[in-house]
Amino acid sequence: MMFRLTLLVFLLAGPVLASDRVLTIGGALTEIVYALEEEARLVGRDTTSTFPPEAETLPDVGYMRALSPEGVLSLAPDLIIADEGAGPAEALDVLSSARVPIVMVRDEPSADGLIAKISQVAEALGVPDRGAALAARVGADLAAARTQVAQLSGEAPKRVLFVLSTQGGRILASGTDTAAAAMIELAGGVNANTGFEGYKPLTDEAVAAMAPDLILMMDRGGDHGMATDALLALPAFAATPAAQNRAVVRMDGLFLLGFGPRTAQAVRDLSGALYGS
Template identity: 40%
Template sequence: MKHGLAVLLAAGTLALAGCGSTAEPQARAAQETAPQAAPSADPSAAQSQAAPQAQGLPVTVQAADGTSVEVKDASRIIPLTGDVAEIVFALGLADKVVGVDLSAMGLPEARQKPQIGYQRSLAAEGILSLKPTVLVGTEEAGPPAVIDQLKGAGVPVVTVPSGATSVDDVPGKIELVAKALGVADKGVELAARTKTEIDAAKAKVTGTDRARVAFLYLRGQSKTYQLGGAGTRADAMIAAAGAEDAGTAAGVKGYKPITAEAMVKAAPDQILVMSMGLESVGGVDGLLKLPGVAETPAGKNKRIVSLDDLELLGMGPRTGQALDKLVTAFQQR
């Protein structure tokens, strides 16, 4: 193991550095304190209204919440969560998207779209003002009362699984989103490509001496510093990449605040973070100032792995690419 080494993965490359990631900041799904943003005028609204109807509509889909939802019109789409937005864009439907939540703002296609706030703290009035014909999001979209309001307003709301359990759930998630929007054939194609990339990355895992990796959720602006564990998307990604989740091994379920005691108990060989989070604490140097981090094997050797936020935890079209980078990084010990 080389001392003073920080492994930073961003923009599809493997970089070695001793400072923070230079990746452009972007909102993430786990950002509990994200502010609400007022919708702005959508310059593409007229174009979206005039767009031809998808060939696969009308369609009835079985949503993740157990309800059957009929979608007749996908000319004005609002993805309620960033991971779903990435799938919608990858399906070639960017011109029909009339609003996105803050967790999607790291995606180039989303930056000129009206904002509807943060996925966990949505407001019905702002969403309805954009005149959507269909809303699609994971179970993380809410609060529940707002989702009920949107359904009550007559707008089809399709919920899809978040994919937190396993990377193997990602292709099905993609296919469900595509079917709901009338482009099932494109969904099958995108899901197959994503599955091929996931399987190829998992096939690169070698050996039985697994790296012990801790995922840290960092938001310096709100001083939110948490250690991830069982039941999280990070746990699923770490396991698929052939490593051991240090938080899970230490008995953490979900997320818990970082403490010196928790970090020492987790004793990670490597630390995994999102690029925006790493940047928010001042890079690797700032990360090492958090309780207990510098005392871990990962901290002592500056073994920090950083990926784009949605690429790492989006459980979407880039999941296989993210896994490939993690497998490479985790095997460099």
């Protein structure tokens, strides 16, 4: 906390509004900069910043939780807008010592958190009016999506288990207090796993007892993206309603979990997969 307070004091004293070399650390933050039509000021981004596609043409400073201060400073940014999960702390210490203004943006996976995120990015860029307009559009779109969800889900919401990884046949799944849990709720589903916060491994018996109607995963390759036939054949899933109905949904991670400007569409897509549209 003391480190972030130090950053904030420096940020308020620095020439943030005059910044024209902006680096974003966090995929949703990069999306917001583009949605604000301020992308001409971007000089770099992190590996999670994959949308819009043109963002991938920017220099990549690495994964947001494993930043190299040398790589960041090589782009000579005069403002860094970073997700609160960015790090490690040692890298942020070096950047602070180099007197680079840093805005740490809170990442709260909720409708209110999304609006606050937009407002904070817009304030950092000195375009609060654009931020207010974007927040109003995104908020209205999300409200409309939630109305549609309520009509689709009815009184029999489906149980959804978000699986982060199946590496080695072990199920690493979301509990409560995660972006995945928030999205499941927004889409009209019920989080099948409420036994813990965050992400933890589950035993086969625990997964079977949860009886998920649908398995939700990120759309990615490797062991994290086990093929559907192999996934449903795992002992953990074989007897579940999800396996019986072959109900597996894979979505782009940033789209599903980023809580950026496209969140309302992600809610619609997930709800449609759950209940039809």
